[in-house]
Amino acid sequence: MTPRPVAQRERTVEMAHAFLAEVRRDLGKAVAAGCDLPPRLRSVHLRAGHATPEYRTLAIPTTPGNEGPSPDILSSMIARYAELHPPCCMMLALDGLSEGPSGTPRPILIAEARDAVGTRLFWMQGFGAVDGKIEWEPPIGGGWQDPADQELILDLAFAQEPAPAPLPRAARATTEAHLVG
Numbered sequence: 001m002t003p004r005p006v007a008q009r010e011r012t013v014e015m016a017h018a019f020l021a022e023v024r025r026d027l028g029k030a031v032a033a034g035c036d037l038p039p040r041l042r043s044v045h046l047r048a049g050h051a052t053p054e055y056r057t058l059a060i061p062t063t064p065g066n067e068g069p070s071p072d073i074l075s076s077m078i079a080r081y082a083e084l085h086p087p088c089c090m091m092l093a094l095d096g097l098s099e100g101p102s103g104t105p106r107p108i109l110i111a112e113a114r115d116a117v118g119t120r121l122f123w124m125q126g127f128g129a130v131d132g133k134i135e136w137e138p139p140i141g142g143g144w145q146d147p148a149d150q151e152l153i154l155d156l157a158f159a160q161e162p163a164p165a166p167l168p169r170a171a172r173a174t175t176e177a178h179l180v181g
Helices: 006-033 071-084 169-175
Strands: 042-047 055-061 091-100 107-113 118-130 133-136
Touching: 006 042, 006 091, 006 107, 006 118, 006 133, 042 071, 071 091
Parallel strands: none
Antiparallel strands: 042 055, 042 091, 091 107, 107 118, 118 133
16 A cells, blocks of 8 residues: 555654654764764665564765765665665755855754655754754754755655666765765
8 A cells, every 4th residue: 555645745754853853862962972973864664564664774884084975976875775675765864064154164964855755855954063062053944845856865766767876986086075974
C-alpha cells in the first residue's frame, strides 16, 4: 500500500523535525566537547509486514581537514546508496559556513528532507558557539521551506535514472567545497 501524498508529507515533516532535534542536540554535545560533527544522513525504509519503518542513520566521512565532499559529490554518493537500499524518505543534516550579517563567516546548520511521493524541504539556521554552548539564531525563512526549483542534495536519490559514476580522485580534489563537518 502506497501512502497518500498528503499523509506522507505530514509524516516526512514529523520525521524531519525529530531528526533535526537529534542533530541539534548532538551538535551541541560536539561543540561542548570541542569536536566536529560529520554530516548525517537518515534513510527511512518501509518493511513488508511491519507497522513501523526502519531507520538507518549514517555519518558521512570527512577529510582530515574536516572538509566534507562538495554538494555534487555528496548527492551522487547518497544516490548510489539509495540505489542499493531504496528509501521511502531521506533526511540530511550538515553544518557549513555562511556569510553572517556583518559579512564575516558564521556556522550554519543545513538540513534537507525528501520522500518518494515528492515532498522536498530544506532548513537553514545560523548558530554560534559561546563558552562551549550553542546559541541558535532564528531559522532562516522561519523553518522548513519548499525549495521550489532549487536543487537539493537529496534530489538525485529519488531520480528515476541511475546515479552518475563517481569522479576520479583528482577531479574530486578540485571540486571539494569547504563544509565544516
